[in-house]
Amino acid sequence: MNNQNYNTVHPNFKWNGISLDREKLLLAAHDLIKEGDDFERITGEFLLEWFNKKSFITVTSSGTTGSPKKINLEKQAMVNSALATAEFFDLKAGNRVLNCLSTNYIAGKLMLIRSMILGFEMDYVTPTSNPLKDNRHLYDFVAMVPMQVQNSISELYKVKKLIVGGAKISETLRDQLLGLPTQIYETYGMTETITHIAVKEIGEKSFSVLPNVTISTDERGCLVIVAPRISDTNIVTNDVVELLSETQFILLGRIDNVINSGGVKLFPEQIEAKLSDKIKERFFVIGIPDEKLGEQVLLVIEGKSTVFNDSVFDDLDAYEKPKTIRFVTKFIETESGKVRRKETML
Numbered sequence: 001m002n003n004q005n006y007n008t009v010h011p012n013f014k015w016n017g018i019s020l021d022r023e024k025l026l027l028a029a030h031d032l033i034k035e036g037d038d039f040e041r042i043t044g045e046f047l048l049e050w051f052n053k054k055s056f057i058t059v060t061s062s063g064t065t066g067s068p069k070k071i072n073l074e075k076q077a078m079v080n081s082a083l084a085t086a087e088f089f090d091l092k093a094g095n096r097v098l099n100c101l102s103t104n105y106i107a108g109k110l111m112l113i114r115s116m117i118l119g120f121e122m123d124y125v126t127p128t129s130n131p132l133k134d135n136r137h138l139y140d141f142v143a144m145v146p147m148q149v150q151n152s153i154s155e156l157y158k159v160k161k162l163i164v165g166g167a168k169i170s171e172t173l174r175d176q177l178l179g180l181p182t183q184i185y186e187t188y189g190m191t192e193t194i195t196h197i198a199v200k201e202i203g204e205k206s207f208s209v210l211p212n213v214t215i216s217t218d219e220r221g222c223l224v225i226v227a228p229r230i231s232d233t234n235i236v237t238n239d240v241v242e243l244l245s246e247t248q249f250i251l252l253g254r255i256d257n258v259i260n261s262g263g264v265k266l267f268p269e270q271i272e273a274k275l276s277d278k279i280k281e282r283f284f285v286i287g288i289p290d291e292k293l294g295e296q297v298l299l300v301i302e303g304k305s306t307v308f309n310d311s312v313f314d315d316l317d318a319y320e321k322p323k324t325i326r327f328v329t330k331f332i333e334t335e336s337g338k339v340r341r342k343e344t345m346l
Contacts, residue, residue: 006050006075010119012093017121025116026051039127043103043112050075050113059106061191071191073106080229081194082114084210088199089161093119095140098159100131100148107165110195111143132158146173149184156182163187165196167338168269170276177202188251190237194230198249206248214246222255240267257341259287259295264319266297274315275299281306282331285322286341296323300344302331 009022020028025047032044049057056072085091097120101108108127115122120141125131129147132155142159144152145166150173156162157180165187169177177184187196188207198207198215209215213227218236225235240258242250253267260266268285275283282302287295299322306327313321332343 006079006117009116010093012119012121013116014121015115016124022051037126039102039104043124046103046109046112057109059109059191073191073194077230078110078113078194079117080212082110082117084212084229085110085114085196086118087211089141089163091118091120091141094121096121096123096137098122098131098135098137098139098142099124100127101143101145102127105166106191107143107145107195130155132156146170149173149177153177153180156180156184161185163196163199165189169202171273172277174202175277192231192235193225193227197225197227197230206244206250209247215241215243215249216246217241217243220255223249257286259285259297261287261290261295261297261319262293266320271297271316271320274320275312278312278315279308282339284331284339284341284344286345288324288345290323298322299325300341301325301327303327303329 007022009020009025011021013020015028029044029047032040032047036044046057055076056074057078059071059073061069061071091114095118097111097115099108099111099115099122101111103109103112112122112124114120123135123137123139125135130151131144131148132152135155135158137158139159141161143163143165146164146169149156149162149164149169153176159182161183163185169186184202185199186202188198188200189196196210197213198209200207212229213225215226216224218224221240223237223239223241225231225237227235238255240252240255242252244250253269257268258265259268266287268287271285272283275285279301284300286298286300288298290296297320304327308325328344332340334340
């Protein structure tokens with residue numbers, strides 16, 4: 001299986017119950033472009049790009065911390081990513097999977113590639129907020145974003161293994177998922193790493209890397225990823241981590257979000273986790289200039305102004321407590337729905 005290349009389609013591959021080889025997939029791609037809905041046309045265009053003569057595809061990064069940029073990803077590296085996922089999660093040909101993510105983004109592309117390369121029986125559905133509703137099938141493997149998971153809690157018994165990515169899982173959602181029979185994993189990755197390179201089971205603190213990946217940190221304490229089957233060069237991130245070993249780490253937060261308040265380094269992501277079950281509205285924490293402290297903690301909430309009881313902040317340390325609360329009518333987001341913190345504050 002490790003020698004499999006991107007031009008091959010596994011003989012066990014099925015798309016909504018129909019066996020498709022390379023030639024039939026190309027015909028299907030043209031049909032999707034000609035007659036399909038928007039999400040289907042995007043998939044058709046991706047299939048044509050996947051099977052063209054080039055050794056790479058061009059994707060756009062999420063743009064979470066800056067302007068989205070075009071990135072070329074080697075097709076063989078994407079196959080290697082699919083193989084690593086299969087090895088880690090013990091996935092096999094004939095497994096039934098659900099592809100409920102848009103192929104406009106890397107996660108949706110990889111679900112399709114895994115299915116073609118590994119021989120999954122893939123159900124391909126509209127990427128809605130509740131993809132398991134009215135779905136009677138049982139699945140071996142599914143990938144979702146947190147919003148889909150939140151709306152599918154009562155339906156997750158249909159899924160054996162679920163990976164969740166695209167955004168952080170809130171403490172409230174995590175507590176709802178603990179104890180469910182489904183094996184649920186939070187993923188760590190980005191476009192440059194061709195989706196996840198590390199996962200952690202819900203309730204665990206540390207991430208474990210996939211096969212053929214090792215990690216270290218740079219002088220800033222940020223994660224450096226060594227994945228020779230995915231990237232020819234080391235991938236240097238802006239994520240500050242606590243390194244437990246060459247294969248395990250605890251994610252602390254993004255270095256460009258760090259707040260230096262009175263000489264104390266604060267990670268907004270950790271403050272947000274403590275507040276996630278106390279504030280119903282969407283919110284984030286950011287640092288703003290302060291004459292005495294250098295920076296102070298600001299809590300930004302989406303929606304109309306509301307009076308908060310101080311008990312909301314009982315779980316926060318003294319330095320973590322927001323000095324100011326600001327309400328914003330609507331957060332500015334990336335195309336994939338991630339909040340642009342700094343732009344929202346302008």
